[in-house]
Amino acid sequence: MSDTATTPAIPTTRMFFREAIIRALAEEMERDARLILLGQDIGAFGGSYKEFVGLQERFGKDRVRDTPIAEAAMVGLGVGASAMGHRTLVNITYMDFLMLGLDPLINFAAKARFKSGGQIRVPLVVKTTAGAKGQGVAHSQCIESWLMGVPGLKVVAPSTCADAYGLLKSALREEGPVVFVDHKRLFPTSGEVPTQEGTVPIGRSRILRPGRDITLTVHGYCTRIALEAAELLSAKGISAEVVELVSLAPLDIETICGSVSRTGALATLEEGQLVCGVGAEVAFQVNERIGPVPSCRIGPRAAPVSSSPLLEAATLANSGTAVTAIIELLEK
Amino acid sequence: MIYALVVPGPIPDVEQIRILEWHGAIGQKFEPEEMLVELETYKALVEVRAGQPGFLRKIISEAGNWEDVGAPIALFSDTADEALPANTEQIADLPASFEVS
Numbered sequence: 425m426s427d428t429a430t431t432p433a434i435p436t437t438r439m440f441f442r443e444a445i446i447r448a449l450a451e452e453m454e455r456d457a458r459l460i461l462l463g464q465d466i467g468a469f470g471g472s473y474k475e476f477v478g479l480q481e482r483f484g485k486d487r488v489r490d491t492p493i494a495e496a497a498m499v500g501l502g503v504g505a506s507a508m509g510h511r512t513l514v515n516i517t518y519m520d521f522l523m524l525g526l527d528p529l530i531n532f533a534a535k536a537r538f539k540s541g542g543q544i545r546v547p548l549v550v551k552t553t554a555g556a557k558g559q560g561v562a563h564s565q566c567i568e569s570w571l572m573g574v575p576g577l578k579v580v581a582p583s584t585c586a587d588a589y590g591l592l593k594s595a596l597r598e599e600g601p602v603v604f605v606d607h608k609r610l611f612p613t614s615g616e617v618p619t620q621e622g623t624v625p626i627g628r629s630r631i632l633r634p635g636r637d638i639t640l641t642v643h644g645y646c647t648r649i650a651l652e653a654a655e656l657l658s659a660k661g662i663s664a665e666v667v668e669l670v671s672l673a674p675l676d677i678e679t680i681c682g683s684v685s686r687t688g689a690l691a692t693l694e695e696g697q698l699v700c701g702v703g704a705e706v707a708f709q710v711n712e713r714i715g716p717v718p719s720c721r722i723g724p725r726a727a728p729v730s731s732s733p734l735l736e737a738a739t740l741a742n743s744g745t746a747v748t749a750i751i752e753l754l755e756k
Numbered sequence: 757m758i759y760a761l762v763v764p765g766p767i768p769d770v771e772q773i774r775i776l777e778w779h780g781a782i783g784q785k786f787e788p789e790e791m792l793v794e795l796e797t798y799k800a801l802v803e804v805r806a807g808q809p810g811f812l813r814k815i816i817s818e819a820g821n822w823e824d825v826g827a828p829i830a831l832f833s834d835t836a837d838e839a840l841p842a843n844t845e846q847i848a849d850l851p852a853s854f855e856v857s
Binding site: 438612 | 769771
C-alpha cells in the first residue's frame, strides 16, 4: 500500500502567499521572544507586499522595526543583533539591493561560526523578493546563484504558500544565516497550507510531477512555468519529470540524480542569468555523480530586464521557450 | 427582473478574491452607491457598490469563500417578492461600481 493510501488527508487552510509569510512570522515571534524583524516599511505600512501586516501592532515597535533605505546597515544591524543573542529577520524588498548587504552577510554572518571556533552563532534570516515584474534593470534581478557557493550560508526558494510558510519557520530556527528568496509574481497567488503548525525541512528537493523522458529542475516562481511546460510537452508525447529544488544550498543532489538516472536527460530552468547560474551548478554536480547525460540550461537572454513589459517578456524564458529547448535537446 | 452580482474586474494581477464581508441582510433594499460587499485581493480591499436600486435576495457565496473574477456571488431583484429562478446562468449582471483601496 502506498504512503498516500495510509496517510489521512491533512486539513489545510487556503490563504494568500503573503498570509503564509505573516503566519510563519507570527508563530515564530510567539515561540521565540528573541526574534526581531527589520525592514523598510514593515511597521505601520505592513510591507511592500503586505506580508508584514499586523505584526508591529501585535508584537510592538521594538520587535518590528522600520529601517531607513540603507541595506548595508540593515543587514549589518541584523548580523550584529543576531551575534549578540537575538534572532533577526531582515527584509530586503528588492533582491537587487541585497548586493549592498553582502559584506556583513558573507564576510561576517556566514563566517562567524568558523572563525570563532563555534563560539559566535548568527541566527539571521534575510528574506528578499526577487524577479521581474515591470520594474526594470535594477529591481528585477535573481541573484540567488551568487549565494549558493558561500560556505556557512543556506539559501531556500519556495514556490507555494505551504513551502513559504514551512521553510520560513525552519529558517527562523536555524543557528546560522539563511537567505529566503521569494518572488514578486508569487504574491498574487494563493494556496493550501496545513492548518496545523509545522515546518518544511531545508535541504530537500521535491518531485512535483513524475516523468520518464527528461528531468526538469527549477526553483521559485519558475516552478509554475516548468509545470506549464511539462503539460505542453505531455501533449507532444514527451514525459518530463519536474523536480523543484526548494533548497538551493544545501542542494539535494541525491533526489536530482535519482531522477536523472531514471530519465536519462536533464534540463534546468531559472529566471537568473545562466552563466554560473543554478542550472550550471546542478548540471555539473549531476555530471560528476552519474556521468554525462544530454542536458541544457533554459533561462533569460544575457541582457538586463527592461521596464518595458514587452522587452521584459522577450528577455525571460517562458513555457514556450522551455518546450522548444527540451524538444531540441531530445532530438539531438 | 433578477440580477446577479459578480466579482468585478479586471483588477491587475488578480484572478481570485476572498469575500470579506456582506453589507446588509437578505430582503434588504439597496440604493445606488450603497456598499454591497467588501472583497479581499492579495494586497487590497475592494468595495463593491450598487449601480441601481434593488433588493438583496440571495447570497450565493458567503464571507470567507474564494471566488474567480466574474463569478456570481449574490442575486438581486427590482421588487421584493419576485420569484428567483432555479438556474442562475442566464441572469443579467447587476450594474455595480467598485473601488480598490
